[in-house]
Amino acid sequence: MSDTIRLEKKVLSRNDMLAAELRELFREKGVAVMNMVSSPGSGKTSLLEKTLGSLSETLSIGVIEGDIQTENDALRIAATGVPVHQIQTGGACHLEAEMIRRALDHFSLEDLDLLIIENVGNLVCPSAFDLGEGIRVSVISVTEGDDKPLKYPSMFHSADVMVVNKMDLLPYTDFSVEKAVAGARSLNPGIRILETSCRTGEGLDSWSEFVKEFTRKQVSGV
């Protein structure tokens, strides 16, 4: 005799609950949190270095680096003088809320305005895991296909911002910014688009301004 038990339970409810707790903690402590996602090699770490360069004098920033192996990215960030903690997932293709909770032991949240989480380079898996962030930024570069948003819909659907990076290389590629933007908007009508180049500095002012404004709003709770 078999019985059917209705559960209607979200599979990732444990991660979601923990993420909600983290979000509340960040709100209490007045820390803005940004989760940066992209495929490997889009320039997340370079963008981060530039961001820290221009903002770390006015904002107190901490960085959590997620990678499968190595501390290379953390070393690059540490060179900017900003507190950083590296999470080595040891094979896991994404960060989970529990990993963030443990990483917080390495920071003094009271002293931070902004915590930036650089997720594992992967456009699929990180999209399913809420980390308690206030904003999710998806970085793509013009050396990738302009159909990336359509190929990886869940990532661009869940992002608040799409940064199109390596704009200096645009003349050498067949990448259509228009097409990439249209793709992202068809999945996520409200997504904000910023274009940057870490080499020439194009768009970095607007990006820094955006990060500053986001932090100000989160910290003041407006």
Add this chain to the structure above:
Amino acid sequence: MHELSIAMEILEIVEKEALKHGAGAVRKVRLKVGDLSGVETDSLTFSFDAIKGEKKLAGKADLLIQRTPARIRCKPCGADFEGRSGFIVSCPECEGFDTRLLAGDELEIVDIEID
């Protein structure tokens, strides 16, 4: 390959619920997976079957997956549509982007069948 973490989480939840309900074994696990959830169902089934043997009650359970397409509502038109190619959420009528997602991002255990 986050399907493995998801399979582990499913088995964890199922095992706990089965124990709570005094089950002898779990026969079936019915799962709803939205097209926008970012989950690859073949890979999830593979992962589930590969690791279920560790579980006392769910060790022989079958995973039954029901895919759900994205459903959107166009705010200006007020009409409901299915997302094109599963996940394009702009309005097929007016091509507008002012839409709201009604369904399609779920990843949910609907029910379990136990002995």
